Amino acid sequence: MTTAETYVTAAYCAVFAIVLVYVLIIALKVQRLEREVDELAGRAAAREAESEERREPAVVG
Amino acid sequence: MTEVARRYRISLPTLAAASLVLVTLALALVFFVAPNDADQGFSQRIFYFHVSIAITAYFCFGLGAWKALVHLWKRDPRADLESYVAVHQGVIFGSLVLITGSIWAKISWGHWWLWSEDQLVLFLVLFLFYAAYFMLRYSVDPGPQRANFSAVYALFGVVLIPVSFMAIRLAKQAIHPVVFTLQGPKFGGWILVTYCVAQVAMLVLAYTLYRVELAGKRVDARVRELKEVLA
Numbered sequence: 001m002t003t004a005e006t007y008v009t010a011a012y013c014a015v016f017a018i019v020l021v022y023v024l025i026i027a028l029k030v031q032r033l034e035r036e037v038d039e040l041a042g043r044a045a046a047r048e049a050e051s052e053e054r055r056e057p058a059v060v061g
Numbered sequence: 062m063t064e065v066a067r068r069y070r071i072s073l074p075t076l077a078a079a080s081l082v083l084v085t086l087a088l089a090l091v092f093f094v095a096p097n098d099a100d101q102g103f104s105q106r107i108f109y110f111h112v113s114i115a116i117t118a119y120f121c122f123g124l125g126a127w128k129a130l131v132h133l134w135k136r137d138p139r140a141d142l143e144s145y146v147a148v149h150q151g152v153i154f155g156s157l158v159l160i161t162g163s164i165w166a167k168i169s170w171g172h173w174w175l176w177s178e179d180q181l182v183l184f185l186v187l188f189l190f191y192a193a194y195f196m197l198r199y200s201v202d203p204g205p206q207r208a209n210f211s212a213v214y215a216l217f218g219v220v221l222i223p224v225s226f227m228a229i230r231l232a233k234q235a236i237h238p239v240v241f242t243l244q245g246p247k248f249g250g251w252i253l254v255t256y257c258v259a260q261v262a263m264l265v266l267a268y269t270l271y272r273v274e275l276a277g278k279r280v281d282a283r284v285r286e287l288k289e290v291l292a
Binding site: 040044 | 088102103104106107110111114153156157160161164165167168266270273274277280281284287288291
């Protein structure tokens with residue numbers, strides 16, 4: 001490999017690596033968001049169950 | 062977003078697929094089709110991505126400034142977020158311009174950086190100006206004040222784009238090559254075709270990353286709102 005070829009390869013690899021790091025950061029963020037949404041869904045379910053328990057039975061008929 | 066804009070919006074998977082196809086095609090043209098430059102030889106192949114990335118960075122900064130103007134004009138919080146994401150993309154592509162440019166400078170001129178070159182220094186100034194945007198943004202508490210400060214700052218920076226682009230054309234003595242003149246590009250044939258494909262590929266890639274980041278930021282904002290409601 002000539003010097004020019006080495007430098008050109010390095011330049012294109014740098015572009016690829018930076019875009020890859022960016023995609024990795026976005027993937028980590030999406031993973032965090034997934035965890036937070038799961039946590040919120042759990043909280044919402046717990047709140048719903050709590051309100052069901054508090055509901056007083058109604059006399060029918 | 063208007064109904065028409067929403068209807069004609071390209072989906073993210075389509076954009077991602079288009080980016081992949083275009084970048085692959087551009088790389089194939091760069092390494093297997095485009096001829097060696099008579100003056101610089103193989104090393105000139107950096108040009109295809111370096112210049113396309115630089116134009117894309119200018120475009121991102123310009124988009125950031127436009128969205129900032131929309132925010133100041135309509136007081137739309139969505140425009141503030143869009144401006145922020147566009148500036149972020151601009152800084153990422155700007156760093157790629159500096160890296161690929163330095164590598165090309167090392168091969169062509171024997172130096173990683175030349176402070177005597179206006180084009181290089183002015184692009185660095187533009188890059189640092191927008192890099193400082195994040196310092197300003199995160200030094201102010203979230204809210205309308207932060208959005209307004211950020212928008213005004215992003216708008217000021219847009220002045221540097223034509224200055225950076227024109228610097229090389231106005232300089233009397235410069236070693237940085239000028240390939241786009243008022244008479245048109247200084248090349249043709251496969252070199253022009255390869256450059257055009259690389260340019261479109263970079264613009265589509267930048268737009269895809271912009272949309273991905275924007276979608277993530279919007280979901281993040283909604284999750285925060287829900288957390289407050291359920292707290």
